Amino acid sequence: MYHQATYDEPLLIELKGEEERSVDVDLPENLKREKLNIPNLEEWQVVRHYTRLSQMNYGIDINTYPLGSCTMKYNPKLNEEIARWFMYLHPYQDERTVQGALQIMYELQEMLKKITDMDDFTLQPAAGAHGELTGMFLVRAYHEFHGELEKRRNVILPDSAHGTNPASATMAGFNVIEIKSNDRGMVDIEALESVVDDTTAAFMITNPNTLGIFEEDIVEIAKIMHKNGALLYYDGANLNAIMGITSPRLMGFDIVHLNLHKTFSTPHGGGGPGGGPVGVRGELVDFLPVPIARYDGTKYYLDYNVKHSIGKVRSFFGNFGVMVKAWAYIKRLGGEGLKEAAIRSVVNSNYLKERIKPYYDLPYKDLRKHEFVVKPKNARALDVAKRLLDFGVHAPTIYFPLIVHEALMIEPTESENKETLDRFAEIMIQIAKEAEENPDILKDAPHNTAVKRVDDVLAARKPVLTWKDKY
16 A cells, blocks of 8 residues: 655555565655645646646647748647557667667668768767767867867858857867858858868858858859869758758768658657767768667667777667658658658748738848748747747747847748748738837737746846755
């Protein structure tokens, strides 16, 4: 039977039957409860409470999530179901008992190789930023093997780069050099050439970039880097705009990380789950983390025999549940389906851009890929974002990229239909008109949400910190 212990006697834990054993509870006095305040509620009260909380949450199952550079699209529930089939596997199982799991890992590697035209992949990294860090470790190992690491200490980035890029390069021990974009929102070739030399280890770039603009000079950029003995790194966060149409290898990249949780079907947010596989070409294959899933014609196995491996970058073999979902997504769509998804993401983005362009400023080039950046004409981006909440729509990314003042970064993704895009456009247009005719509506928004606008300045200056040292 269960027994509620007081703190002057041992805690009793129920075992089978009536057998009991004691466990010493050695806790500091100030951490011990004097009593347990567990409410005694009816089942229906608990159900209604948590159901109501769920109704107050916003999710992709409810409405659109137009977060630029985050690819918050709807993902098929079938992929979640398939991933659940493998929930009872254990990473310490003998390889003979997990041939199906190893087959999925192997096939996913092969599919990612085909999509990117890379020579080999590691599935270990647990997120895009983790993939970046792994990529930078590969850059480091490559130059160290060639006896040049001591002098090649610089990694170049455009000013439109994702914030994780400089963080990953710095954590790998490199110095970061930022170059300005040109007046078309792309890499300034002259600025790049002025900083590239024999101290350059790599150039990290996203293509399309965070403005949604395709870097037209990418082949020339690759030539500049390779001429100077440096590597070209592809931040694959925006691969969903070009998959099936071009590839990182065709553009001249040496290393690429992919975001499985963006491009290939895993609902993400709040820090996870994620997957950031890294692909490489040529000599860089010899530096990949171990193990890598292989197939010898008879069985699947984990290969630890990589010449100059940087070692493991994650416990076990990666975020397997995310791998399964990505595998299922790619299998279901096929090559033509992936290409269609990329095309539709670009079409949706440009359609929405054209609808709201008369009411918002569009900096740089007109044609965009899967996402675009605008700025309000008569309001702050923050106020537009807050006002959107009143219409039951999640706000887009704001204040990024930093090179656009008051940026609103919008990505409708390929999973939204025309009706959803039109409704979002109409809301954005109405807000633009309100900003001109009655700006106080925006400044005081949101008006009909459960939580009203937070005073960010006051919260930062006078945070309310609450803790208890006793129950």
